Each structure stands twice: as C-alpha cells, then as structure tokens.
Amino acid sequence: MEPSLNNDLGYPILIGDDLDGELRAFARRRGPVSAMLADANSKLRPSIARLRAALAARTPIVVPLGERRKRLATVERVVDALVAAGVERDGLVVGAGGGVASDVFGFACAIYMRGVAYAHVATSLVAMVDAAIGGKTGVDLRGGKNLAGTFRDPVAVFCDVSALRTLPPRAMREGLAEIVKAAIIEGGDFFESLEELAPHPFSRWPWVSVIDAAVKVKTMMVADDRLEAGSRAVLNLGHTFAHAIERASSYAVPHGAAVAVGLRAAGLLALRTGRFSEREYLRVLALLTLLGLPLQISLEPDAIFAAMTSDKKKRAGRLRFVLPRAIGDVEYGIECDPRRVRAVLAKLSEPPGTVDAGR
Ligand SMILES: NC(=O)c1ccc[n+]([C@@H]2O[C@H](COP(=O)([O-])OP(=O)(O)OC[C@H]3O[C@@H](n4cnc5c(N)ncnc54)[C@H](O)[C@@H]3O)[C@@H](O)[C@H]2O)c1
Ligand SMILES: [Zn+2]
Structure with a gap:
C-alpha cells in the first residue's frame, strides 16, 4: 500500500x-x-x-x-x-x-x-x-x-x-480511545469502518487508512485553530470527564481508559440534555465495548465532580462541555447544569444500558 x-x-x-x-x-x-x-x-x-x-x-x-x-x-x-x-x-x-x-x-x-x-x-x-x-x-x-x-x-x-x-496491548488501547473520539467527531465512513473492523484482530486492520483518517480529524481541527483559541476544543470530546477521572484516581486510571469512560459520559450528558439520540449513543457504547475499552469506573461521583470543577477547562466558574449532537457533529462550549452532570457521574459506576436514558 x-x-x-x-x-x-x-x-x-x-x-x-x-x-x-x-x-x-x-x-x-x-x-x-x-x-x-x-x-x-x-x-x-x-x-x-x-x-x-x-x-x-x-x-x-x-x-x-x-x-x-x-x-x-x-x-x-x-x-x-x-x-x-x-x-x-x-x-x-x-x-x-x-x-x-x-x-x-x-x-x-x-x-x-x-x-x-x-x-x-x-x-x-x-x-x-x-x-x-x-x-x-x-x-x-x-x-x-x-x-x-x-x-x-x-x-x-x-x-x-x-x-x-x-506495541503492548495496553498502549494500543490508549490510542484506540483517541481514534474512537476522532471517529465520533468525523462520523460517516470513518465511524462505520471502525464498527466493521472492531470484531477483527488488530493484525488484520488496515492501519494506514485508520491512522490516516484519525490524523486528518486532528490536522483539520488544528489548522483551523493553531493556538487553541476555540474550535480545536472539539478534540477534547470526553476529556473534561477523562481528566477529572484521572485526577480523582490519582492517575491510577490510564488516560485511554478515562477517555473511553469520558466518551460514554459525554454521550450520556448529550442524551439527557436532548442533544443526542439514544440510537447513536448505543452505537458509541457498542463500538467502545467491541474494542475492549472500559465504560465503567468505580470512583465516587463526588470525587470526580470535585476534580472536574478544578479543571483548567472550566471558564469563569461555569462547567462547559464538548458534546455530540450526532456521530459526525460535535459541539463545544456547552454549559450544563451541575446537577445533570452529577447525575451522569453517578451512572458511571454502573454498566450501561437503556436505563441510561432515564432522567
Ligand atoms: N502533546 C500532545 O499534543 C499530546 C497529545 C496526546 C498525548 N500526549 C502525551 O503522550 C503520552 C502518551 O503517549 P504513549 O501512549 O505513546 O506513551 P509512551 O511514549 O510512554 O509509550 C507507551 C509505552 O510503549 C513503549 N513503546 C512505544 N512505541 C513502542 C513500540 N513500537 N513497540 C513497543 N513498545 C513501544 C514506550 O517505551 C512506553 O513504554 C502522554 O504523556 C500524553 O500526555 C501528548
Ligand atoms: Zn487524550
């Protein structure tokens, strides 16, 4: 190739x-x-x-x-x-x-x-x-x-x-979480191709095209916003949650695992605020699961919330999130009610299910 x-x-x-x-x-x-x-x-x-x-x-x-x-x-x-x-x-x-x-x-x-x-x-x-x-x-x-x-x-x-x-499997998973993030941002063929590849062993993956697609998502975002003044923030999908999870666990949870759980959390928050469809939310969860990425974390929701409110991405005391409206349509700078955020965090210690949609 x-x-x-x-x-x-x-x-x-x-x-x-x-x-x-x-x-x-x-x-x-x-x-x-x-x-x-x-x-x-x-x-x-x-x-x-x-x-x-x-x-x-x-x-x-x-x-x-x-x-x-x-x-x-x-x-x-x-x-x-x-x-x-x-x-x-x-x-x-x-x-x-x-x-x-x-x-x-x-x-x-x-x-x-x-x-x-x-x-x-x-x-x-x-x-x-x-x-x-x-x-x-x-x-x-x-x-x-x-x-x-x-x-x-x-x-x-x-x-x-x-x-x-x-590359050891653990380091491989670290990268996969970022690839899924990029595919949610890009949507379309990229996301679908990951859904098709996920059940197959990595040795059979067309890595050149998978990496090319993920790199493209990043370079397009970076080219639009070199110094991270705004739009590059979509690359932080799942990361407000992930950074808080890492911090609350004193960095015992690896970044990639935290990103996977963070992608679930962002999807759930988007679902519960009426932005994201349950069908697409479940597609994201299914892909993360097939790739062997975690969706659950046994940490106190209060500890994650406390870590989140001291996050550097918090602006002027308000909590802002990067949330999907659809697979292939991700928005940034969305302010959310802290009570809703806490309710999402409380779900992260449970396995996901359609029950997630309940308010
Ligand atoms: N600057 C940025 O924009 C940016 C973005 C994302 C991540 N990061 C940083 O990247 C780091 C994580 O990257 P990483 O997961 O590559 O960590 P890493 O560089 O520590 O590599 C993970 C492990 O794999 C080993 N390794 C690397 N290539 C290998 C190979 N081909 N075969 C066998 N072993 C190999 C390394 O020696 C290491 O033990 C974090 O510190 C993170 O903050 C930076
Ligand atoms: Zn990351």
Missing part, C-alpha cells in the same frame, strides 16, 4: 507500512541528520536500527523515558546531549518513540538554541494519531500534568505502522 501524505499543517505527515524510502529521501533533502534521539525501551531497538540506517544517522542518543520521566529534568538531559553532540542552530534532529518521546524531544528541540528543526518518528498509536500531531509539546510539573510546554511545528512526522506490531 502506498504511504499516505497529509500536508494540512504545512509540513509532511507520512503514514505508511514501510517508510524507509521516504525517510531516505527526507534525509537527502533536509539532512544531514545532526542527532538522533530515541526512547531507550529495548523493544524499540530493531525499529531504531532500521531508522538509523535509512537516515544515515550517527549512533542514536537513547533516553530512558516513561510517563514518570516526562519532566523538565529529562528535557534538560536531552538539551545537554544535543550540546554534547555538537548540534548547531541550523541542524536537524530526528526523534523516535511514543507520545512521551514526542513531548520531551519536541520540547527540548523547541528550546535548544531557541529552536532547532525537529522531525518525529512516531512508534506508538497515541503518538501517531495524537501526540506527535499538532505541534504541542509538554512535560509535567509538581502542580499538574503538561503544565510546561511549547507550541512548535515539527518539520515532518513519520508514522510507520509496522512499529505497532511490538
């Missing part, structure tokens, strides 16, 4: 199942590669070796990552490594890894010498459909997640779907 090229953001995002040729062409055009950065995870070694050969790069600088290392200290470590590698202001850095890598390496390259050209090779599903797309980078501070970061476009993003073969 031919690789797919997305240029909506003014730089190439290439999606394919063998991008060696594209990587070689890129290195010839933009190169030489001054430094290669890579997630130190040993499972990635074969991909990194192939990448290095295609880019004719020097020995990669491997950096131990993981969610807990998404800190300024790691960014400083990477910047120091770039100094040691002698990367110049007009150099080109290529990084490889998942979403933590794109956040940390992207951040380091955005501040190194006030910004050096950076290309990311996404190896996880989250990085391919979300983290590496859109030019946001960030690390966690003691005060909260992703509180320090930059907006800076990479020069290119590569999504080689062959890397997904080694």
